Amino acid sequence: MKKHNFSAGPCILPQEVMQKAASAVIELDDIGLSLIEISHRSKEFVDIMEQARSLALELLGLKDKGYQALFLHGGASMEFLMVAYNFLEKKAGYLNTGTWSDKAIKEARLFGEVVEVASSKDKNYNFIPKDYKIPGDLDYLHITSNNTIYGTQFKEIPKTDLPLICDMSSDIFSRQLDFSQFDLIYAGAQKNMGPAGVTLVVVKEDALGKVSRKIPSMMDYKVHIDKDSMFNTPPVFPVYTSMLTLQWLKDLGGIAAIKEVNEKKAQLLYSEIDLNPLFKGFAAKEDRSNMNATFTLADEKLKDTFDAMWKEAGINGLNGHRSVGGYRASMYNALSLESVGVLVDIMSDLERKA
């Protein structure tokens, strides 16, 4: 039996996507060759790349709006420096809402001045800062829409006239936003879209070309756009699998449809966390993430019992990140409402037993 996968990464995908991807590794669409052995310049793969790029823009509502979608190597971590390479001329602003923001800031500092516009670091990142003033003289403002480790999520995207750049690795395609408020969005595939090894970058074309430094080709978004996201050999398997997931999402009714399911899942789990006296939520209530729910046991003595119970029920990946402790239930798009139901039943069973 397939386990209920609450793991934070990499990666949970729809079963039908997994099956189709697996079979394409043996043979792609009856062409007598594997997906991973055909040329990336073949018509078959060029079509796959085009479809992946087009589906990404379509699902985000950014088609024909001056945006380009790229599938690049290096993970979201590579974007920490590519963003600065391409956008930081003098001074950039970052909201520091977690480990990933912190890492993005560290990389950006190699390229210019970085202002931490606001930070929740002194409270172990358990909330999203709200009252702060954004300086007007920044090249861009960078935010992390969902903080995977701490389980917080921006419910309101900051309003600014500055170019807005967002690390959306762990909540892209999970909820509706006006995506045209961003000049650049990036997301490692492995949380909500595909296997590790590819990163989606969605960039507004006319936001580029504003820095004076020379940019190495591999780091230059313009080069990747000019080469249709095939400047060098793309990671063909992660791109293909991401394309299948995006197609799956489109067939389901797009972001509007999955958002409903994601809200139901989050509501189900958070109401159990709030009503069950044995559990405590980690993140501030108003900032709770619909993707990663962080919580702890009120009484650590119950740990062994609870751990045995959820493992017995076929749940995987519930342990919290070491910097938070306790538990983290990641509820990405491909995790079903039924799986969350299984977890919630275990939590209330524990209350009955204790």
Ligand SMILES: *Cc1c(COP(=O)(O)O)cnc(C)c1O
């Ligand atoms: C997982 C994650 C990353 C790191 O992604 P890599 O692809 O491993 O570099 C960055 N930001 C956020 C928000 C993440 O969840």
